[in-house]
Amino acid sequence: MQPVVLVTGASSGIGSALCKRLLREDAGVRLCLACRSMQKASATKAVLLAAHPTAQVTLVRLDVSSLESVLRAASEIQRRFQRLDYLFLNAGIMPNTHVNFKALISGLFSGKAVHMLSTAEGLITQEDCITADGLQAVFETNFFGHFILVQLLLAVRP
Ligand SMILES: NC(=O)c1ccc[n+]([C@@H]2O[C@H](COP(=O)([O-])OP(=O)(O)OC[C@H]3O[C@@H](n4cnc5c(N)ncnc54)[C@H](OP(=O)(O)O)[C@@H]3O)[C@@H](O)[C@H]2O)c1
Incomplete structure:
Protein backbone atom coordinates (compact mmCIF):
# COMPACT_ATOMS: atom_id res chain seq x y z
CA MET A 1 0.00 0.00 0.00
CA GLY A 92 2.04 29.27 8.72
CA ILE A 93 2.00 33.03 8.73
CA MET A 94 4.45 35.78 9.61
CA PRO A 95 2.37 38.95 9.30
CA ASN A 96 3.67 42.50 9.11
CA THR A 97 7.07 42.00 10.63
CA HIS A 98 8.96 45.30 10.86
CA VAL A 99 11.68 47.13 12.73
CA ASN A 100 10.50 49.03 15.80
CA PHE A 101 12.37 52.30 15.24
CA LYS A 102 11.15 53.77 18.54
CA ALA A 103 12.73 50.84 20.43
CA LEU A 104 15.86 51.16 18.28
CA ILE A 105 16.39 54.85 19.10
CA SER A 106 15.67 54.51 22.83
CA GLY A 107 17.78 51.31 22.95
CA LEU A 108 20.79 53.08 21.43
CA PHE A 109 20.90 55.43 24.42
CA SER A 110 20.39 52.71 27.02
CA GLY A 111 22.82 50.34 28.72
CA LYS A 112 21.39 47.53 26.56
CA ALA A 113 22.57 48.91 23.20
CA VAL A 114 25.18 46.22 22.51
CA HIS A 115 22.88 43.40 23.57
CA MET A 116 20.01 44.85 21.53
CA LEU A 117 22.11 45.26 18.38
CA SER A 118 23.77 41.85 18.67
CA THR A 119 20.52 39.92 19.33
CA ALA A 120 17.85 42.22 17.78
CA GLU A 121 15.84 41.64 20.96
CA GLY A 122 12.97 44.11 21.12
CA LEU A 123 13.76 45.50 17.66
CA ILE A 124 11.45 43.38 15.54
CA THR A 125 7.72 43.74 16.08
CA GLN A 126 4.78 41.95 14.53
CA GLU A 127 1.18 43.06 14.11
CA ASP A 128 -0.78 40.03 15.18
CA CYS A 129 -4.59 39.84 15.32
CA ILE A 130 -7.18 37.83 17.24
CA THR A 131 -8.99 34.96 15.54
CA ALA A 132 -12.67 34.04 15.90
CA ASP A 133 -11.53 31.52 18.54
CA GLY A 134 -10.08 34.39 20.61
CA LEU A 135 -6.46 33.35 20.06
N1 LIG B 1 10.28 30.80 3.92
C1 LIG B 1 11.06 30.94 4.99
O1 LIG B 1 12.17 31.48 4.94
C2 LIG B 1 10.61 30.38 6.33
C3 LIG B 1 11.42 30.53 7.44
C4 LIG B 1 11.00 30.00 8.67
C5 LIG B 1 9.80 29.36 8.76
N2 LIG B 1 9.01 29.25 7.67
C6 LIG B 1 7.75 28.56 7.82
O2 LIG B 1 7.61 27.57 6.82
C7 LIG B 1 6.25 27.49 6.43
C8 LIG B 1 6.10 27.69 4.92
O3 LIG B 1 6.69 28.94 4.59
P1 LIG B 1 6.54 29.55 3.12
O4 LIG B 1 7.70 30.43 2.91
O5 LIG B 1 6.25 28.48 2.16
O6 LIG B 1 5.26 30.47 3.35
P2 LIG B 1 4.12 30.88 2.30
O7 LIG B 1 4.64 30.89 0.92
O8 LIG B 1 3.50 32.11 2.86
O9 LIG B 1 3.09 29.66 2.42
C9 LIG B 1 2.40 29.45 3.60
C10 LIG B 1 1.32 28.44 3.32
O10 LIG B 1 0.56 28.32 4.53
C11 LIG B 1 -0.81 28.52 4.17
N3 LIG B 1 -1.57 29.08 5.27
C12 LIG B 1 -1.40 30.26 5.89
N4 LIG B 1 -2.32 30.41 6.85
C13 LIG B 1 -3.10 29.31 6.81
C14 LIG B 1 -4.23 28.90 7.53
N5 LIG B 1 -4.79 29.66 8.48
N6 LIG B 1 -4.78 27.68 7.27
C15 LIG B 1 -4.25 26.89 6.29
N7 LIG B 1 -3.19 27.25 5.54
C16 LIG B 1 -2.63 28.45 5.81
C17 LIG B 1 -0.80 29.46 3.00
O11 LIG B 1 -2.03 29.38 2.32
P3 LIG B 1 -2.48 30.52 1.28
O12 LIG B 1 -1.78 30.17 0.00
O13 LIG B 1 -3.95 30.36 1.23
O14 LIG B 1 -2.03 31.82 1.86
C18 LIG B 1 0.37 28.89 2.22
O15 LIG B 1 -0.03 27.76 1.46
C19 LIG B 1 5.50 28.53 7.24
O16 LIG B 1 4.94 27.92 8.38
C20 LIG B 1 6.57 29.50 7.62
O17 LIG B 1 6.25 30.19 8.83
C21 LIG B 1 9.38 29.74 6.45
Missing part, protein backbone atom coordinates in the same frame (compact mmCIF):
# COMPACT_ATOMS: atom_id res chain seq x y z
CA GLN A 2 1.40 3.41 -1.02
CA PRO A 3 2.08 5.85 1.82
CA VAL A 4 -0.38 8.67 2.50
CA VAL A 5 1.22 12.07 3.06
CA LEU A 6 -0.69 15.06 4.45
CA VAL A 7 0.75 18.53 3.78
CA THR A 8 -0.86 21.60 5.35
CA GLY A 9 -0.44 24.88 3.49
CA ALA A 10 0.36 22.93 0.33
CA SER A 11 -1.05 25.60 -1.97
CA SER A 12 2.12 27.68 -2.24
CA GLY A 13 5.71 28.23 -1.15
CA ILE A 14 7.53 25.44 0.65
CA GLY A 15 4.34 23.31 0.87
CA SER A 16 3.80 23.10 -2.87
CA ALA A 17 7.55 22.66 -3.51
CA LEU A 18 7.51 19.79 -1.03
CA CYS A 19 4.60 18.11 -2.85
CA LYS A 20 6.47 18.35 -6.16
CA ARG A 21 9.57 16.88 -4.55
CA LEU A 22 7.64 14.03 -2.92
CA LEU A 23 6.09 13.03 -6.25
CA ARG A 24 9.46 13.29 -7.97
CA GLU A 25 10.91 10.90 -5.38
CA ASP A 26 7.93 8.52 -5.49
CA ALA A 27 5.15 9.13 -8.02
CA GLY A 28 3.01 6.54 -6.23
CA VAL A 29 2.76 8.45 -2.97
CA ARG A 30 -0.81 9.50 -2.09
CA LEU A 31 -0.87 13.21 -1.34
CA CYS A 32 -3.47 15.03 0.73
CA LEU A 33 -3.25 18.79 0.24
CA ALA A 34 -4.84 20.49 3.27
CA CYS A 35 -5.39 24.13 2.31
CA ARG A 36 -7.60 27.05 3.28
CA SER A 37 -8.16 28.14 -0.33
CA MET A 38 -9.66 25.44 -2.54
CA GLN A 39 -8.98 27.61 -5.58
CA LYS A 40 -5.25 27.74 -4.87
CA ALA A 41 -5.23 24.07 -3.87
CA SER A 42 -6.87 23.11 -7.18
CA ALA A 43 -4.27 25.11 -9.09
CA THR A 44 -1.48 23.33 -7.20
CA LYS A 45 -3.13 19.96 -7.86
CA ALA A 46 -3.29 20.78 -11.59
CA VAL A 47 0.44 21.60 -11.64
CA LEU A 48 1.24 18.34 -9.81
CA LEU A 49 -0.92 16.28 -12.16
CA ALA A 50 0.61 17.93 -15.21
CA ALA A 51 4.00 16.55 -14.16
CA HIS A 52 2.65 13.28 -12.69
CA PRO A 53 -0.62 12.39 -14.46
CA THR A 54 -1.24 9.21 -12.48
CA ALA A 55 -0.59 10.77 -9.07
CA GLN A 56 -3.27 10.49 -6.41
CA VAL A 57 -3.85 13.98 -5.05
CA THR A 58 -6.72 14.73 -2.67
CA LEU A 59 -7.80 18.18 -1.51
CA VAL A 60 -9.13 18.90 1.96
CA ARG A 61 -10.26 22.33 3.12
CA LEU A 62 -8.36 23.31 6.25
CA ASP A 63 -7.96 26.67 7.91
CA VAL A 64 -5.64 26.04 10.85
CA SER A 65 -6.60 29.40 12.38
CA SER A 66 -10.15 28.12 12.93
CA LEU A 67 -10.95 25.30 15.33
CA GLU A 68 -14.24 24.68 13.55
CA SER A 69 -12.34 24.14 10.29
CA VAL A 70 -9.75 21.92 12.02
CA LEU A 71 -12.53 19.71 13.47
CA ARG A 72 -14.24 19.42 10.09
CA ALA A 73 -10.97 18.70 8.27
CA ALA A 74 -9.90 16.04 10.80
CA SER A 75 -13.12 14.09 10.34
CA GLU A 76 -12.93 14.45 6.55
CA ILE A 77 -9.34 13.16 6.55
CA GLN A 78 -10.34 10.21 8.74
CA ARG A 79 -13.27 9.45 6.45
CA ARG A 80 -11.18 9.58 3.29
CA PHE A 81 -8.05 7.76 4.42
CA GLN A 82 -7.63 4.47 6.25
CA ARG A 83 -4.08 5.43 7.14
CA LEU A 84 -1.76 8.43 7.41
CA ASP A 85 1.97 7.84 7.13
CA TYR A 86 3.49 11.31 7.14
CA LEU A 87 2.26 14.72 8.29
CA PHE A 88 3.98 17.91 7.14
CA LEU A 89 2.59 20.68 9.38
CA ASN A 90 3.79 23.45 7.11
CA ALA A 91 1.00 26.07 7.01
CA GLN A 136 -3.57 35.25 18.52
CA ALA A 137 -3.51 34.45 14.81
CA VAL A 138 0.17 33.54 14.62
CA PHE A 139 -0.13 31.20 17.62
CA GLU A 140 -3.29 29.48 16.38
CA THR A 141 -2.11 29.19 12.77
CA ASN A 142 1.47 28.15 13.28
CA PHE A 143 1.03 26.00 16.37
CA PHE A 144 -2.33 25.47 18.08
CA GLY A 145 -4.47 24.57 15.05
CA HIS A 146 -1.90 21.96 14.02
CA PHE A 147 -1.66 20.66 17.59
CA ILE A 148 -5.43 20.08 17.74
CA LEU A 149 -5.43 18.53 14.25
CA VAL A 150 -2.79 15.99 15.26
CA GLN A 151 -4.60 15.18 18.54
CA LEU A 152 -7.82 14.54 16.62
CA LEU A 153 -6.08 12.40 14.02
CA LEU A 154 -4.24 10.39 16.67
CA ALA A 155 -7.37 9.93 18.77
CA VAL A 156 -8.79 7.31 16.42
CA ARG A 157 -5.52 5.69 15.35
CA PRO A 158 -4.14 2.63 17.09
Whole structure:
Protein backbone atom coordinates (compact mmCIF):
# COMPACT_ATOMS: atom_id res chain seq x y z
CA MET A 1 0.00 0.00 0.00
CA GLN A 2 1.40 3.41 -1.02
CA PRO A 3 2.08 5.85 1.82
CA VAL A 4 -0.38 8.67 2.50
CA VAL A 5 1.22 12.07 3.06
CA LEU A 6 -0.69 15.06 4.45
CA VAL A 7 0.75 18.53 3.78
CA THR A 8 -0.86 21.60 5.35
CA GLY A 9 -0.44 24.88 3.49
CA ALA A 10 0.36 22.93 0.33
CA SER A 11 -1.05 25.60 -1.97
CA SER A 12 2.12 27.68 -2.24
CA GLY A 13 5.71 28.23 -1.15
CA ILE A 14 7.53 25.44 0.65
CA GLY A 15 4.34 23.31 0.87
CA SER A 16 3.80 23.10 -2.87
CA ALA A 17 7.55 22.66 -3.51
CA LEU A 18 7.51 19.79 -1.03
CA CYS A 19 4.60 18.11 -2.85
CA LYS A 20 6.47 18.35 -6.16
CA ARG A 21 9.57 16.88 -4.55
CA LEU A 22 7.64 14.03 -2.92
CA LEU A 23 6.09 13.03 -6.25
CA ARG A 24 9.46 13.29 -7.97
CA GLU A 25 10.91 10.90 -5.38
CA ASP A 26 7.93 8.52 -5.49
CA ALA A 27 5.15 9.13 -8.02
CA GLY A 28 3.01 6.54 -6.23
CA VAL A 29 2.76 8.45 -2.97
CA ARG A 30 -0.81 9.50 -2.09
CA LEU A 31 -0.87 13.21 -1.34
CA CYS A 32 -3.47 15.03 0.73
CA LEU A 33 -3.25 18.79 0.24
CA ALA A 34 -4.84 20.49 3.27
CA CYS A 35 -5.39 24.13 2.31
CA ARG A 36 -7.60 27.05 3.28
CA SER A 37 -8.16 28.14 -0.33
CA MET A 38 -9.66 25.44 -2.54
CA GLN A 39 -8.98 27.61 -5.58
CA LYS A 40 -5.25 27.74 -4.87
CA ALA A 41 -5.23 24.07 -3.87
CA SER A 42 -6.87 23.11 -7.18
CA ALA A 43 -4.27 25.11 -9.09
CA THR A 44 -1.48 23.33 -7.20
CA LYS A 45 -3.13 19.96 -7.86
CA ALA A 46 -3.29 20.78 -11.59
CA VAL A 47 0.44 21.60 -11.64
CA LEU A 48 1.24 18.34 -9.81
CA LEU A 49 -0.92 16.28 -12.16
CA ALA A 50 0.61 17.93 -15.21
CA ALA A 51 4.00 16.55 -14.16
CA HIS A 52 2.65 13.28 -12.69
CA PRO A 53 -0.62 12.39 -14.46
CA THR A 54 -1.24 9.21 -12.48
CA ALA A 55 -0.59 10.77 -9.07
CA GLN A 56 -3.27 10.49 -6.41
CA VAL A 57 -3.85 13.98 -5.05
CA THR A 58 -6.72 14.73 -2.67
CA LEU A 59 -7.80 18.18 -1.51
CA VAL A 60 -9.13 18.90 1.96
CA ARG A 61 -10.26 22.33 3.12
CA LEU A 62 -8.36 23.31 6.25
CA ASP A 63 -7.96 26.67 7.91
CA VAL A 64 -5.64 26.04 10.85
CA SER A 65 -6.60 29.40 12.38
CA SER A 66 -10.15 28.12 12.93
CA LEU A 67 -10.95 25.30 15.33
CA GLU A 68 -14.24 24.68 13.55
CA SER A 69 -12.34 24.14 10.29
CA VAL A 70 -9.75 21.92 12.02
CA LEU A 71 -12.53 19.71 13.47
CA ARG A 72 -14.24 19.42 10.09
CA ALA A 73 -10.97 18.70 8.27
CA ALA A 74 -9.90 16.04 10.80
CA SER A 75 -13.12 14.09 10.34
CA GLU A 76 -12.93 14.45 6.55
CA ILE A 77 -9.34 13.16 6.55
CA GLN A 78 -10.34 10.21 8.74
CA ARG A 79 -13.27 9.45 6.45
CA ARG A 80 -11.18 9.58 3.29
CA PHE A 81 -8.05 7.76 4.42
CA GLN A 82 -7.63 4.47 6.25
CA ARG A 83 -4.08 5.43 7.14
CA LEU A 84 -1.76 8.43 7.41
CA ASP A 85 1.97 7.84 7.13
CA TYR A 86 3.49 11.31 7.14
CA LEU A 87 2.26 14.72 8.29
CA PHE A 88 3.98 17.91 7.14
CA LEU A 89 2.59 20.68 9.38
CA ASN A 90 3.79 23.45 7.11
CA ALA A 91 1.00 26.07 7.01
CA GLY A 92 2.04 29.27 8.72
CA ILE A 93 2.00 33.03 8.73
CA MET A 94 4.45 35.78 9.61
CA PRO A 95 2.37 38.95 9.30
CA ASN A 96 3.67 42.50 9.11
CA THR A 97 7.07 42.00 10.63
CA HIS A 98 8.96 45.30 10.86
CA VAL A 99 11.68 47.13 12.73
CA ASN A 100 10.50 49.03 15.80
CA PHE A 101 12.37 52.30 15.24
CA LYS A 102 11.15 53.77 18.54
CA ALA A 103 12.73 50.84 20.43
CA LEU A 104 15.86 51.16 18.28
CA ILE A 105 16.39 54.85 19.10
CA SER A 106 15.67 54.51 22.83
CA GLY A 107 17.78 51.31 22.95
CA LEU A 108 20.79 53.08 21.43
CA PHE A 109 20.90 55.43 24.42
CA SER A 110 20.39 52.71 27.02
CA GLY A 111 22.82 50.34 28.72
CA LYS A 112 21.39 47.53 26.56
CA ALA A 113 22.57 48.91 23.20
CA VAL A 114 25.18 46.22 22.51
CA HIS A 115 22.88 43.40 23.57
CA MET A 116 20.01 44.85 21.53
CA LEU A 117 22.11 45.26 18.38
CA SER A 118 23.77 41.85 18.67
CA THR A 119 20.52 39.92 19.33
CA ALA A 120 17.85 42.22 17.78
CA GLU A 121 15.84 41.64 20.96
CA GLY A 122 12.97 44.11 21.12
CA LEU A 123 13.76 45.50 17.66
CA ILE A 124 11.45 43.38 15.54
CA THR A 125 7.72 43.74 16.08
CA GLN A 126 4.78 41.95 14.53
CA GLU A 127 1.18 43.06 14.11
CA ASP A 128 -0.78 40.03 15.18
CA CYS A 129 -4.59 39.84 15.32
CA ILE A 130 -7.18 37.83 17.24
CA THR A 131 -8.99 34.96 15.54
CA ALA A 132 -12.67 34.04 15.90
CA ASP A 133 -11.53 31.52 18.54
CA GLY A 134 -10.08 34.39 20.61
CA LEU A 135 -6.46 33.35 20.06
CA GLN A 136 -3.57 35.25 18.52
CA ALA A 137 -3.51 34.45 14.81
CA VAL A 138 0.17 33.54 14.62
CA PHE A 139 -0.13 31.20 17.62
CA GLU A 140 -3.29 29.48 16.38
CA THR A 141 -2.11 29.19 12.77
CA ASN A 142 1.47 28.15 13.28
CA PHE A 143 1.03 26.00 16.37
CA PHE A 144 -2.33 25.47 18.08
CA GLY A 145 -4.47 24.57 15.05
CA HIS A 146 -1.90 21.96 14.02
CA PHE A 147 -1.66 20.66 17.59
CA ILE A 148 -5.43 20.08 17.74
CA LEU A 149 -5.43 18.53 14.25
CA VAL A 150 -2.79 15.99 15.26
CA GLN A 151 -4.60 15.18 18.54
CA LEU A 152 -7.82 14.54 16.62
CA LEU A 153 -6.08 12.40 14.02
CA LEU A 154 -4.24 10.39 16.67
CA ALA A 155 -7.37 9.93 18.77
CA VAL A 156 -8.79 7.31 16.42
CA ARG A 157 -5.52 5.69 15.35
CA PRO A 158 -4.14 2.63 17.09
N1 LIG B 1 10.28 30.80 3.92
C1 LIG B 1 11.06 30.94 4.99
O1 LIG B 1 12.17 31.48 4.94
C2 LIG B 1 10.61 30.38 6.33
C3 LIG B 1 11.42 30.53 7.44
C4 LIG B 1 11.00 30.00 8.67
C5 LIG B 1 9.80 29.36 8.76
N2 LIG B 1 9.01 29.25 7.67
C6 LIG B 1 7.75 28.56 7.82
O2 LIG B 1 7.61 27.57 6.82
C7 LIG B 1 6.25 27.49 6.43
C8 LIG B 1 6.10 27.69 4.92
O3 LIG B 1 6.69 28.94 4.59
P1 LIG B 1 6.54 29.55 3.12
O4 LIG B 1 7.70 30.43 2.91
O5 LIG B 1 6.25 28.48 2.16
O6 LIG B 1 5.26 30.47 3.35
P2 LIG B 1 4.12 30.88 2.30
O7 LIG B 1 4.64 30.89 0.92
O8 LIG B 1 3.50 32.11 2.86
O9 LIG B 1 3.09 29.66 2.42
C9 LIG B 1 2.40 29.45 3.60
C10 LIG B 1 1.32 28.44 3.32
O10 LIG B 1 0.56 28.32 4.53
C11 LIG B 1 -0.81 28.52 4.17
N3 LIG B 1 -1.57 29.08 5.27
C12 LIG B 1 -1.40 30.26 5.89
N4 LIG B 1 -2.32 30.41 6.85
C13 LIG B 1 -3.10 29.31 6.81
C14 LIG B 1 -4.23 28.90 7.53
N5 LIG B 1 -4.79 29.66 8.48
N6 LIG B 1 -4.78 27.68 7.27
C15 LIG B 1 -4.25 26.89 6.29
N7 LIG B 1 -3.19 27.25 5.54
C16 LIG B 1 -2.63 28.45 5.81
C17 LIG B 1 -0.80 29.46 3.00
O11 LIG B 1 -2.03 29.38 2.32
P3 LIG B 1 -2.48 30.52 1.28
O12 LIG B 1 -1.78 30.17 0.00
O13 LIG B 1 -3.95 30.36 1.23
O14 LIG B 1 -2.03 31.82 1.86
C18 LIG B 1 0.37 28.89 2.22
O15 LIG B 1 -0.03 27.76 1.46
C19 LIG B 1 5.50 28.53 7.24
O16 LIG B 1 4.94 27.92 8.38
C20 LIG B 1 6.57 29.50 7.62
O17 LIG B 1 6.25 30.19 8.83
C21 LIG B 1 9.38 29.74 6.45
